[in-house]
Every structure is written in structure tokens, then in C-alpha cells.
Amino acid sequence: MNEPLLEIKDLVVNYGNVQNKHQVANAVDGVNLTLQAGETLGLVGESGSGKSSIARSVVGLTKWSGQIAFDGSDMNQLRGGALRRVRQNLQMIFQDPYGTLDPRMPIGKQIAEPLLAHGFVQRDQLKVRVSELLEMVELDGSAAANYPHQFSGGQRQRVAIARAIGLSPKLIVCDEPTSALDVSVQAQILKLLDGLQRDHGIAYLFIAHNLGVVRQVSDRVAVMYMGKLVETGSVEEVFDNPQHWYTKALLNAVLEPEPSSRHRGRRRLTKMKDSSENSGGAR
Incomplete structure (x- = not known):
């Protein structure tokens, strides 16, 4: 390997x-x-x-x-x-895209910032690259002029992804x-x-x-x-x-949609821990 x-x-x-x-x-x-x-x-x-x-x-x-x-x-x-x-x-995508985007700045400029900071794109090619990145995440290139509040939650996450992939991270x-x-x-x-x-x-x-x-x-x-x-x-x-008993408990919990079942599941998790505290761990 x-x-x-x-x-x-x-x-x-x-x-x-x-x-x-x-x-x-x-x-x-x-x-x-x-x-x-x-x-x-x-x-x-x-x-x-x-x-x-x-x-x-x-x-x-x-x-x-x-x-x-x-x-x-x-x-x-x-x-x-x-x-x-x-x-x-090394780039990161967060749970709340709105919290990671500046509400006062067009999204195109926010995608462009890391490109400029790392010298990844010449300034005269910046607009074209930002448009390409937006299209890569299935947004229209013209959306670069819009602000975060003009997008839905899913669209904002696409903007965050466009910013993350701009530097071609590994x-x-x-x-x-x-x-x-x-x-x-x-x-x-x-x-x-x-x-x-x-x-x-x-x-x-x-x-x-x-x-x-x-x-x-x-x-x-x-x-x-x-x-x-x-x-x-x-x-x-x-x-x-x-x-591991905890992995089993997580998987069991997925199969318990009713609230009362979840409460029973939590009690069972505690019992499973007590009875399996000496069981194997990581593979």
C-alpha cells in the first residue's frame, strides 16, 4: 500500500x-x-x-x-x-455554510480570495476561474455577483464547496x-x-x-x-x-424511529457497555 x-x-x-x-x-x-x-x-x-x-x-x-x-x-x-x-x-467544508460566508461580500469575491492569497490564478483570469468553479458545483457563473442571503441553504453549501476546491486540494x-x-x-x-x-x-x-x-x-x-x-x-x-459494543449500539439506534424506542435504546446502550466493557476495540 x-x-x-x-x-x-x-x-x-x-x-x-x-x-x-x-x-x-x-x-x-x-x-x-x-x-x-x-x-x-x-x-x-x-x-x-x-x-x-x-x-x-x-x-x-x-x-x-x-x-x-x-x-x-x-x-x-x-x-x-x-x-x-x-x-x-487541505481544505474544509463546514456544517453551516452561511456561518462561513461573509454576508457583506459577493460570493464571487469570497471564492476568489484564496485564489489570490495563494497566487493560484492571475488577476486577469480571476473572473473566468470563479465562473468555472461555480459551474463545477452546478451554479450559474453569473451568480458570482450575488450575496449569500440570495441563495438557499443547499446553494450556499455549493458555494462553500466551490471555494474549497478552488485550490485543487488533495x-x-x-x-x-x-x-x-x-x-x-x-x-x-x-x-x-x-x-x-x-x-x-x-x-x-x-x-x-x-x-x-x-x-x-x-x-x-x-x-x-x-x-x-x-x-x-x-x-x-x-x-x-x-x-465493539458502541458500534453495535449506534447501528441498533438507527432501527428505532419511535421516541419511546430510543429511550429504551439508551438504557440498553448502558447495559451493553456494562456487559461489554472488556470487549475488543478498534480493528
């Missing part, structure tokens, strides 16, 4: 949240992950499990300890221009990119991301709580629980033959 595009070793993220007098809880606690070029790794777990903290660590938005290597470069050792070149190949971290969208719009965005991956060989670290979405888009799956990685494997291995 080729050298991983992304390799995470012993990753720890701590926001200083004191659990009790004797213990400080790490948001991410000793996680090891790898991601190959062109691959989609689905990262799942309940809220607070550490998924987004891993995402923010990879793109440098939060402090961390351990080791993150991207495309053969140790992120701890990079400075100045070398770090800038690596960051060009990896895009997708942090719940469809969870704020209607189901029909989710399907459109997932189809768009799949097409971009096939056309451009982009790798995705895809974070979601919707297991159906994760199964649809991922090559491999990693399961997080209370800051720790408890299981990894191919989609078929994790979904069809889960090994």
Missing part, C-alpha cells in the same frame, strides 16, 4: 474541561488514523465524541499534541512557506456538510461531492452522525466514543459485522 496521504498518531486535543478534581477529559485521546489519496474515510460517533476536534486539528484550527503527517510532511515541523503550501492542499475535511440540509438537497450535495472526487481524485475525511450517509459515501469507517477510536474497518466490516 502507498504511503498514506494523511496519518494521525497519538492525537490529543484538550480544551481544559475538568471532569473532576482528579481527571481532565481529553476531547480527543490518543487517536491513530490513516487516509489514502482519493479515499473517503467516514468518521462517526455521537455529539461530543471528538469527531469535529479531529477535523479542526487536521486543518490547524485548534491546538493539538501528537503527530499529524500530510502528504509525507510532519505538520509539527512545517513553518512559513512550507506550511502555506501544505495548507493549500484532501477536503467535510464536517457534517449535509446535516443542516433537507433530505433531497443532501442527496444532491452528496452526488456533487462524489462526482468531484471521481473527476479530481480528492480524498475526504467525512464526518457525520447519519450512518446512512456514511455508508453511502465512505470506503472505510472509523467510530469515535468519548474521545477514543473504538473501531475501524471497511464499510462492509463495520456495518455488517461490528465488533
Whole structure:
């Protein structure tokens, strides 16, 4: 197997949240992950499990300890221009596109900003490139003059994707990119991301709580629980033959649409934990 595009070793993220007098809880606690070029790794777990903290660590938005290597470069050792070149190949799509877009600036200028900052396109070619990027995400090139509030939620996410792919990144971290969208719009965005991956060989670290979405888009799956990685494997291995009690509980919860069943499921999860606390973890 080729050298991983992304390799995470012993990753720890701590926001200083004191659990009790004797213990400080790490948001991410000793996680090891790898991601190959062109691959989609689905990262799942309940809220607070550490998924987004891993995402923010990879793109440098939060402090961390351990080791993150991207495309053969140790992120701890990079400075100045070398770090800038690596960051060009690492982009992120957030859950709330409206929160990441400047409401006072036309979207064309917002797509153009990283292109100019990295010297990716000559200024006289900027308008053409922005139009091309909008068309790549199935928006009209003339929409560059419009402001974020003039778009629907799904269209704003397309704008965010256009901005992310503008620098031709090798990896895009997708942090719940469809969870704020209607189901029909989710399907459109997932189809768009799949097409971009096939056309451009982009790798995705895809974070979601919707297991159906994760199964649809991922090559491999990693399961997080209370800051720790408890299981990894191919989609078929994790979904069809889960090994860890928490993975089994997540999958069981998907099959319980009634509120009363969910309450029973939470009680059963606690029982499963108690009876399986010594069971196997990550594959």
C-alpha cells in the first residue's frame, strides 16, 4: 500500500474541561488514523465524541499534541512557506455554510480570495476561474455577483464547496456538510461531492452522525466514543459485522424511529457497555 496521504498518531486535543478534581477529559485521546489519496474515510460517533476536534486539528484550527503527517510532511515541523503550501492542499467544508460566508461580500469575491492569497490564478483570469468553479458545483457563473442571503441553504453549501476546491486540494475535511440540509438537497450535495472526487481524485475525511450517509459515501469507517477510536474497518466490516459494543449500539439506534424506542435504546446502550466493557476495540 502507498504511503498514506494523511496519518494521525497519538492525537490529543484538550480544551481544559475538568471532569473532576482528579481527571481532565481529553476531547480527543490518543487517536491513530490513516487516509489514502482519493479515499473517503467516514468518521462517526455521537455529539461530543471528538469527531469535529479531529477535523479542526487536521486543518490547524485548534491546538493539538501528537503527530499529524500530510502528504509525507510532519505538520509539527512545517513553518512559513512550507506550511502555506501544505495548507493549500487541505481544505474544509463546514456544517453551516452561511456561518462561513461573509454576508457583506459577493460570493464571487469570497471564492476568489484564496485564489489570490495563494497566487493560484492571475488577476486577469480571476473572473473566468470563479465562473468555472461555480459551474463545477452546478451554479450559474453569473451568480458570482450575488450575496449569500440570495441563495438557499443547499446553494450556499455549493458555494462553500466551490471555494474549497478552488485550490485543487488533495484532501477536503467535510464536517457534517449535509446535516443542516433537507433530505433531497443532501442527496444532491452528496452526488456533487462524489462526482468531484471521481473527476479530481480528492480524498475526504467525512464526518457525520447519519450512518446512512456514511455508508453511502465512505470506503472505510472509523467510530469515535468519548474521545477514543473504538473501531475501524471497511464499510462492509463495520456495518455488517461490528465488533465493539458502541458500534453495535449506534447501528441498533438507527432501527428505532419511535421516541419511546430510543429511550429504551439508551438504557440498553448502558447495559451493553456494562456487559461489554472488556470487549475488543478498534480493528
